[in-house]
Amino acid sequence: MILLDALSWIGSHPAEFAAALQQHLLMSAISLAIGLLIAIPLAVLVLPSRLGAGLTVGLVNAVRTIPSLAILAAALPILGIGIVPSIVALVVLAVPPILINSLIGLREIDPDLIDAATGIGMRRAQILWRIRLPLAAPSIFGGIRTAAVQVIAGATLASFIGGGGLGDFITAGIALMDYSRLLVGAVPIALLAIGTELGMAALERRLFLEKTA
Amino acid sequence: MIELDAVTKTFPGAPTASVNAVSMVIPEGETVALIGPSGCGKTTTLRMINRLIEPTAGRIRVAGHDVTAGDPVTLRRTIGYVIQNVGLFPHMTVAENIAAVPRLLGWDAKRTDARVDEMLHLVGLDPAMRTRRPAALSGGQRQRVGVARALAADPPVMLMDEPFGAIDPIARTRLQDEFKAILRRVRKTVVMVTHDMEEALRMADRIAIMRNGELLQFDTPATILTSPADPFVDAFLGPDRAYRRLGLLTVDNLMTPASGTPGPALPSGTTLREALSTLITARADTARIVAPDGTVLGDLSRAAILAA
Helix, strand or coil, rough: HHHHHHHCCCCCCCCHHHHHHHHHHHHHHHHHHHHHHHHHHHHHHCCHHHHHHHHHHHHHHHHCCCCCCHHHHHHHHHHHCHHHHHHHHHHHHHHHHHHHHHHHHCCCCHHHHHHHHCCCCCCCCHHHHHHHHHHHHHHHHHHHHHHHHHHHHHHHHHHHCCCCCCCHHHHHHHHCCCCHHHHHHHHHHHHHHHHHHHHHHHHHCCCCCCCCC | CEEEEEECCCCCCCCCCCEEEEEEEECCCCCEEECCCCCCCCCHHHHHHCCCCCCEEEEEEECCCCCCCCCCCHHHCCCCEEECCCCCCCCCCCHHHHHHHHCCCCCCCCHHHHHHHHHHCCCCCHHHHHHHHHHHCCCCHHHHHHHHHHCCCCCCEEECCCCCCCHHHHHHHHHHHHHHHHHHHCEEEEEEEEEEEEHHHCCCCEEEEEECCCCEEEEEEEHHHHCCCCHHHHHHHCCCCHHHHCCCCCCCCCCCCCCCCCEEEEEEEEEECHHHHHHHHCCEEEEEEECHHHHHHHHEEEEHHHCC
């Protein structure tokens, strides 16, 4: 029943719903893109040093334990309200899985391959682009998949600091004690998260499974 | 030609040198096997030639050029490199693996393509293998691709680190013979590391025996087998070194004119080691040496082998 109410609400407010959905997706996509741009180069940068990699992983894991809401709260006095602090918080959410998976993928390459690549005359950058990154791609992609799901789910919280998105319906629903309104936000977010997970898993299989066989 | 002149390597923190003042001259077109117990410095010596390890002291010259002068990456592109676990890039096809060095050297697609085909033919692989990935190949096929990759840019020098270590024993002998023929045909100067004396005797023109970073003896297989330089080399060769030496000589060396005596037939080119084994098994004193077309070339007596 409440679900039907939620659907009929969407039917009567298509523009509002579409705007929130668009804001949610845009926020997630930008955060994920920035997360990628930070995490992968950072992984490459700390890769040569065992100490650097260890410190980075430790730091990232420490940051990961901070609840997203706390990061939002901390961003609030510095960055104010709106989409920018929301994106900052989501980037913090996106970086750890991508960084850790990239580091593992780049590091766990058979040392014989690196020896062979060096021995036939590849430079460090060539080994990175032609050997390490392609071989680490499945692992990096796995990190992106985890990050994407976390960011889409996490973007719900942006509503608390005026970032918009589908979370607005949840906060409104709670404020108005209107459960059907709450579902207008909750159900699409859940579907988006599940859809992203399944879609990226399928893409991962297509991209990488047949190649290794 | 490769010259090692008092080459020494001491790793940081190590109490003694891993390679201590090793000197040798490897003539052009020859195959040298570096052999010795593990930790003797053979792999370190090999890896100093293409500067995967930098020597602490001494000079290494390849074709007269000091390898320690200039850019190590440029140097490595002129030296073929084959390792035990092959090190084929799993995300690339066979053709892409073979084309790796030509690509680094900036060859155009047409020339690279033609070279890939030439290399596949040289190492005895079907051109249909081009698009396969390494995971779809047998161990022997992978090692053939490994050698094709090393030879693709036609380097004058090849370094091989236990190239047959990952190959099963039956395929190994055949691959050793084939690679020896290929390397001879393309006239490469080859340095290989092995721990297998049989392999060294089968493949190498000269053998360098090392222990604790020292070069104990550097000689032809026949000289090493007949006159080991010291008790360690003697022990390393094993009690059957005389028997092994027979593996270096062929029946054609000791053949006498055919007398019509019955006996087992041995193809021309058989080693004395196999010939003796055949004679013992057949309980015969004389074998007949036959040409590939079946004509009898001569006789070989058991006494002649024992006197060799």
